[in-house]
Amino acid sequence: MKKAGVDVSDKVLSIEDVAEVDFRHAKLRTAMAERGLDALLAYAPAWRRENVRYLTDTTIGAAAAFVLVTADDIRAFSTRLADVTPLRQSGWVSRADVIALPDAAALADALRGSGARRIGVGHLELLPLGFERAIRGAVTGAELISATKLFDAVRMVKSPWELRRMQDAAHVCDAAWKAFVDVLEPGLAEYEIVATVESEIKRLGAEDNFMLIASGKDEVLGMTPPSRRRVEVGDMVRTELTPQTGGYWLQICRSVTVGPPSDAQQRSFELFHEAAEAGVAAVRPGVTAHEVATAENDVFRKHGYGEYCSDKWTRVRGHGLGLHLDEFPIIEGNHTVIPEGATFIIHPNTYTPIAGYHVFGDQVVVTADGARRLVETERRLFSSDEGSLS
Known part of the structure; x- marks a missing residue:
């Protein structure tokens, strides 16, 4: 995670912001470990963006956006090109990329590279079939598990x-x-x-x-x-x-x-x-x-x-x-x-x-x-x- 005073994505986070980012990541990774998940994928359709906002502190305008949380990285993805720059500049994620169906290539590559097999998906219940196919195609034999309640529980307590x-x-x-x-x-x-x-x-x-x-x-x-x-x-x-x-x-x-x-x-x-x-x-x-x-x-x-x-x-x-x-x-x-x-x-x-x-x-x-x-x-x-x- 970027440290306060180190400019690696066009924004220098305050000490308070760095502490908040690290606090949220730690909560989510603890929840991942408790449930035996290799990765978390926050999915944000246009009307339910709270989990992606929780991980990026960025206003998203896309019809679909994702944040991938692994043991050592956090990356963002959006179907709207205009979202990529503010996501990159936020300082809350290591990288942000634009994606599109049918293959959602950047997201698929990140999942493939993570080696994750048990993937918790926030708002899995709302995930379109096209994205589900892209995810399963990227990680052969992937087990997609609803993490909607996991995200709800993590966000319930406010810092x-x-x-x-x-x-x-x-x-x-x-x-x-x-x-x-x-x-x-x-x-x-x-x-x-x-x-x-x-x-x-x-x-x-x-x-x-x-x-x-x-x-x-x-x-x-x-x-x-x-x-x-x-x-x-x-x-x-x-x-x-x-x-x-x-x-x-x-x-x-x-x-x-x-x-x-x-x-x-x-x-x-x-x-x-x-x-x-x-x-x-x-x-x-x-x-x-x-x-x-x-x-x-x-x-x-x-x-x-x-x-x-x-x-x-x-x-x-x-x-x-x-x-x-x-x-x-x-x-x-x-x-x-x-x-x-x-x-x-x-x-x-x-x-x-x-x-x-x-x-x-x-x-x-x-x-x-x-x-x-x-x-x-x-x-x-x-x-x-x-x-x-x-």
């Missing part, structure tokens, strides 16, 4: 380096929520609200944003992409904001009323706030994801709304975030033990007949003392009547 990136994304979340409340007024279309928020997020340097919204009263059953519906006095507007900054996604879920909240809207918020607080209180190293979800769901059961914890009305009580926006662990029906350093959002988002679908939740990091929130936005029901939050 201090990663948490600094995620804290930057948290600041963007806070600013985006402020923009959301500040712009809200009767007569605006959902898409106009989202456009304002997107503009602020991009102004702050975010690479991307995944955002859902819903407006209305107790008839709202869930959130969707922004529509042409115009908000009205008495509405509650719900949103899930998920900006990506420095490769890392971070999410906040909040609701705001157009005008003063009704008694039903306030009671709904209090129910969801209590459920989220119960989930946060359950977090500690060694707890399972399912136990966190159960703590949230028990609040609904206590108040007589247990039926709305089913998959008829909701999906999960939270999920991991990091280099992917909806990743391991899922906080519902998942008995994965959550270690210190894991990050996820706790959100008891669901429908109840009190005031319709409601969203409320914050992303947390697991510490030795429990959950630490990454966002600073107040945990309350907001109103458009408040004006600016500044």
Whole structure:
């Protein structure tokens, strides 16, 4: 691995970056050894690039990219020529090459030269047949084993380096929520609200944003992409904001009323706030994801709304975030033990007949003392009547 201060690929890594690169490589090679793998191959289709980003810290634009991890080398491959230069310049890999089907020659040559026979493939389940044939053709008798869960487990615990990136994304979340409340007024279309928020997020340097919204009263059953519906006095507007900054996604879920909240809207918020607080209180190293979800769901059961914890009305009580926006662990029906350093959002988002679908939740990091929130936005029901939050 390149050392700090030594320029071998047009970029000099800082001491902190070198330590992070070596830390990630060591984690992956330990996982390889535990599973008896000769090599790891991270595959990135256009919509699941988190493992390649983890190994390169580079934004990839290709329809397909790979990173090959062996005992003594890390190489990157992309089907997009424009990716090769930033990959080479990143300083995170020893070499980067362009590849194309049918033979994916550079990748095939690297696999052949590695002598690997048991190859763990991240996102093997998504690997196109053409690439599978090229890999098997390069290494006669190769055994391809899914390493998707291996990569998920390795990425679940965030390093201090990663948490600094995620804290930057948290600041963007806070600013985006402020923009959301500040712009809200009767007569605006959902898409106009989202456009304002997107503009602020991009102004702050975010690479991307995944955002859902819903407006209305107790008839709202869930959130969707922004529509042409115009908000009205008495509405509650719900949103899930998920900006990506420095490769890392971070999410906040909040609701705001157009005008003063009704008694039903306030009671709904209090129910969801209590459920989220119960989930946060359950977090500690060694707890399972399912136990966190159960703590949230028990609040609904206590108040007589247990039926709305089913998959008829909701999906999960939270999920991991990091280099992917909806990743391991899922906080519902998942008995994965959550270690210190894991990050996820706790959100008891669901429908109840009190005031319709409601969203409320914050992303947390697991510490030795429990959950630490990454966002600073107040945990309350907001109103458009408040004006600016500044």
